[in-house]
Amino acid sequence: MYPNIDFLYLSEPDMITAGVLDAARCVSVCEETFSLLGKGDYLMGGANHNSHGLNIVFPKETKFPNMPVAGPDRRFAAMPGYLGGRFDICGNKWYGSNHANAEKGLPRSILTMMLNDKDTGAPLALMSANLLSAARTGAVPGVAAKHLANKDSKTVSVIGCGPINKACFTAIMTQLGAVEKVICFDVFLAKANEFAGWVEEKYRISAIGVDEAEQGFRDADVITVAASRLKPLYFKDEWIKEGATILVSGPFNTDESFLTDCKIVFDHTPLQEAYVEDADASGNKDAYYSGVIGGPFYRLIDAGKLPALADSTGLGDVVNGIKPGRENAQERVIFIACGMAVFDISWGFEIYKNAVREGIGQSLNLWKRPSAL
Known part of the structure; x- marks a missing residue:
């Protein structure tokens, strides 16, 4: 029976x-x-x-x-x-x-x-x-903020003012107690202003909406990126201040000089390796890389300009104390989250x-x- x-x-x-x-x-x-x-x-x-x-x-x-x-x-x-x-x-x-x-x-x-x-x-x-x-997508950069961001971070920038970044920002704020200002960037200024209004009402801290990317990135201590896949995001090395932490949950592109001059922490390096395997099998590696969050890194790894993924740092190793996360207040750190079941x-x-x-x-x-x- x-x-x-x-x-x-x-x-x-x-x-x-x-x-x-x-x-x-x-x-x-x-x-x-x-x-x-x-x-x-x-x-x-x-x-x-x-x-x-x-x-x-x-x-x-x-x-x-x-x-x-x-x-x-x-x-x-x-x-x-x-x-x-x-x-x-x-x-x-x-x-x-x-x-x-x-x-x-x-x-x-x-x-x-x-x-x-x-x-x-x-x-x-x-x-x-x-x-x-949405909650777990937001919580992943929240964990990263706990282990990688400077604890005295005062300015947070939200790049992409949709529901995913609202979840990311909410989780990040559970880990940062010194935030005084929030910059909200979106290509639609009305969305950026709406997000800023929500921040001020919920957290009682200063927030502004902007629609120029440079304004969103400059002078921020912690930057959470979850912009639309339909509107490619690009930021420049010179916009990112010393000691900044960038928490990436959506596609982006940036200067090669930034990616080779910052500490890179992946959510899970075996997942990233699986993406590269899929890219190899796709028959069009460059097109595949363009559609995934880690694409800018994979291109530089293939070109020998960044260490192999097997030699890179995953957040699980940081959490378990096997590898260091942020090692000093001055280094710029970027965290890449691709999502896992x-x-x-x-x-x-x-x-x-x-x-x-x-x-x-x-x-x-x-x-x-x-x-x-």
Whole structure:
């Protein structure tokens, strides 16, 4: 006899009630996740166990009338993984994205997360994951700020004033206690001003909106970058002050002189190596590099101008004390985050446990017993 299988369904309001927006706690859980990454107690997709996920990329043209065709930021992705430690669980984030969603009053991406028993594969929880994904995306640079930024940082710059950078800024602020000024840059000044108004209302500190990139980067102690993929971002070496920390969660380009004259910390170097493997397999390495956050670094590594990824620093090694993070107040540090399913799994697990403990969500039945085949 096979046992009955129930699993928990958590809607977006359920997720909020269960604590998905608790930025400080999310940073703590993500720091714990980085430690497990550094130790190797995890698995992700692909034969190398480090794939970001499997994407459905739509063709530019098709002979099938109902098949979707390529469009701005249009894709599906499955992001599976296993995370050890106290989590000891499998999960998968299912990611659908289409820039045209805005025309229907929908967010660009619509996400769900499934947690599964590692042994049987039985579902444990199905949850709304837009807020989950945004929270863990923000918490990753929050962990980086804790370990890489100067503690007396007074000016934070927000480059790209969308919902992802709001999550990043919220998490970063849980780790920095001396911030006095925030500069908010966006190519749309109205969005920058709106973000600045939100900062002033929530944090009671000075904030200004700007629409010129140089104003966004100059004189900032900590810079969080999460600009749109549809509008390429470029910044110059000369704009970045001594001692600055740049926390990158979105695509960018900059001067070669900056990238060869700063300390580089990746979220997880095996993930970055998997991206390079994918680029090699793509048949068009340069085009592939243009579409991923680490592309500017990979080009310089290929050219022998930066150390190989295997010799580079990952944040998990910094968290575990194996490699140094910031070594003095003067060095410029850049942190690169490309996103990993294990963070969705760890934060999803935390929210799932909260929900079970507090009686939040709806129990759904998979079967009382499976039908015989």
